[in-house]
Amino acid sequence: MTLSFALVNLGVVAACMLALWILSLVLRNASIADPFWGTGFVILAWVTFFRTGEASPRAVAMLAMVTIWGVRLSLYLLARNLPHGEDFRYADMRRGHGARFWWVSLFTVFSFQGILMWMLATPIELAIADKSAVWSILDVLGAAMWLAGISFEAIADAQLARFKRDPSSKGKVMDRGLWSWSRHPNYFGETLLWWGYGLIAVSAGVWALVAPLAMTVLLLRVSGVTLLEKTIGERRPGYAEYAKRTSAFIPLPPKR
Numbered sequence: 001m002t003l004s005f006a007l008v009n010l011g012v013v014a015a016c017m018l019a020l021w022i023l024s025l026v027l028r029n030a031s032i033a034d035p036f037w038g039t040g041f042v043i044l045a046w047v048t049f050f051r052t053g054e055a056s057p058r059a060v061a062m063l064a065m066v067t068i069w070g071v072r073l074s075l076y077l078l079a080r081n082l083p084h085g086e087d088f089r090y091a092d093m094r095r096g097h098g099a100r101f102w103w104v105s106l107f108t109v110f111s112f113q114g115i116l117m118w119m120l121a122t123p124i125e126l127a128i129a130d131k132s133a134v135w136s137i138l139d140v141l142g143a144a145m146w147l148a149g150i151s152f153e154a155i156a157d158a159q160l161a162r163f164k165r166d167p168s169s170k171g172k173v174m175d176r177g178l179w180s181w182s183r184h185p186n187y188f189g190e191t192l193l194w195w196g197y198g199l200i201a202v203s204a205g206v207w208a209l210v211a212p213l214a215m216t217v218l219l220l221r222v223s224g225v226t227l228l229e230k231t232i233g234e235r236r237p238g239y240a241e242y243a244k245r246t247s248a249f250i251p252l253p254p255k256r
């Protein structure tokens with residue numbers, strides 16, 4: 001993939017995030033950035049696909065996988081977040097920055113997410129731009145990991161959504177289904193499918209694995225597991241006991 005591809009995709013991301021930021025000012029809701037996460041990768045995948053000309057089987061497979069994953073994730077987050085207004089994390093930032101938040105959010109929320117999206121999309125773009133028609137064992141393994149990952153993530157999200165809809169679940173800890181084997185099965189599934197993307201794109205160079213490695217670090221140490229574990233114990237009184245018997249990330253049988 002050439003420098004021109006990267007610059008065009010950067011421009012696409014910048015335009016999307018700028019439009020999304022303006023919409024957030026109108027709605028007074030910066031958390032609309034979250035549902036766009038999956039959609040942004042879908043847009044980048046299709047832009048790359050249309051710019052590469054003739055598509056290989058690998059390109060078509062990657063395009064389909066990214067589209068299914070991104071659309072599902074965006075629709076899920078939109079349905080989950082929309083009825084509740086601005087997420088508490090962004091609301092806290094809004095209170096902390098006061099009248100400056102309208103422009104601070106452009107850099108700390110939308111620009112940051114856009115740059116991250118642009119960099120992490122590398123293996124997706126590499127696989128779509130690859131003209132090789134040879135389907136290797138790594139492609140098969142990557143597709144299998146993606147299928148396992150998105151299945152794990154979708155089932156975990158559906159189980160959690162059903163739990164939250166039940167009025168009797170208020171204040172309780174979700175410890176059923178996949179959540180009895182992992183405290184964050186959705187993040188485990190997300191990590192797994194990103195390694196699937198990396199394996200499919202690795203034929204273009206081992207540096208295609210940088211993105212899944214970065215996603216693993218982000219989900220484990222930055223915006224995922226670590227961030228939630230800091231506050232969830234305060235909001236869920238039974239969480240400490242749940243944490244003692246349940247693996248934090250990798251699904252394992254619960255301890256007695």
